[in-house]
Amino acid sequence: DQQVKQNSPSLSVQEGRISILNCDYTNSMFDYFLWYKKYPAEGPTFLISISSIKDKNEDGRFTVFLNKSAKHLSLHIVPSQPGDSAVYFCAASYPIQGAQKLVFGQGTRLTINP
Amino acid sequence: GAVVSQHPSWVICKSGTSVKIECRSLDFQATTMFWYRQFPKQSLMLMATSNEGSKATYEQGVEKDKFLINHASLTLSTLTVTSAHPEDSSFYICSARGLGGQGTGELFFGEGSRLTVL
Numbered sequence: 001d002q003q004v005k006q007n008s009p010s011l012s013v014q015e016g017r018i019s020i021l022n023c024d025y026t027n028s029m030f031d032y033f034l035w036y037k038k039y040p041a042e043g044p045t046f047l048i049s050i051s052s053i054k055d056k057n058e059d060g061r062f063t064v065f066l067n068k069s070a071k072h073l074s075l076h077i078v079p080s081q082p083g084d085s086a087v088y089f090c091a092a093s094y095p096i097q098g099a100q101k102l103v104f105g106q107g108t109r110l111t112i113n114p
Numbered sequence: 115g116a117v118v119s120q121h122p123s124w125v126i127c128k129s130g131t132s133v134k135i136e137c138r139s140l141d142f143q144a145t146t147m148f149w150y151r152q153f154p155k156q157s158l159m160l161m162a163t164s165n166e167g168s169k170a171t172y173e174q175g176v177e178k179d180k181f182l183i184n185h186a187s188l189t190l191s192t193l194t195v196t197s198a199h200p201e202d203s204s205f206y207i208c209s210a211r212g213l214g215g216q217g218t219g220e221l222f223f224g225e226g227s228r229l230t231v232l
Binding site (some may be wrong): 036041042043044045046089101102103104105106107 | 118120148156157158160163205207209222223224225226228
């Protein structure tokens with residue numbers, strides 16, 4: 001059962017335009033959502049997060065939107081830069097037995113074209 | 115910012131040998147560390163949750179006798195792949211959450227360790 005889904009395996013965007021990465025989830029217990037960026041042969045790097053009590057969080061060029069009723073979140077990158085080319089994972093967190101677990105989506109490969 | 119270091123970053127071993135991967139939190143104390151495995155073109159799969167001073171909690175389908183996890187201190191967790199086989203070849207990634215946390219659920223990831231079993 002895939003609780004966190006990224007339905008687009010890849011996305012190509014022209015440099016300077018907006019990149020929109022989407023993520024859907026099914027578990028209502030998720031209380032925190034995060035986006036990670038991953039280059040090949042490296043571990044993921046944390047980008048931005050949002051609590052389930054908010055609907056928007058902005059950090060520089062990155063903005064995450066959360067629509068709880070639709071169980072959907074998205075990451076907006078404006079303007080897109082060549083260095084943004086990477087695989088982006090959305091993740092959802094929930095508390096269990098004193099720990100906080102993360103469930104990852106499958107990832108979306110973003111390619112920024114010059 | 116918080117830094118998590120993994121060692122080795124790349125290891126090649128013969129089938130049947132054991133390999134140990136270390137995960138260290140360099141500038142913070144990590145009460146909880148997580149171990150993930152990533153197959154090519156697939157998502158990160160949580161293998162186990164490691165709490166300092168206690169036994170690791172393994173996810174369903176992960177062999178605890180094959181993937182030994184030790185979290186002996188607040189800055190170090192190790193994953194030992196015992197009697198490795200070619201199907202164990204993968205990219206293993208650890209993450210750590212510090213005392214107090216920097217945002218609920220936020221984890222800091224190591225660079226990953228690529229294991230190739232011949």
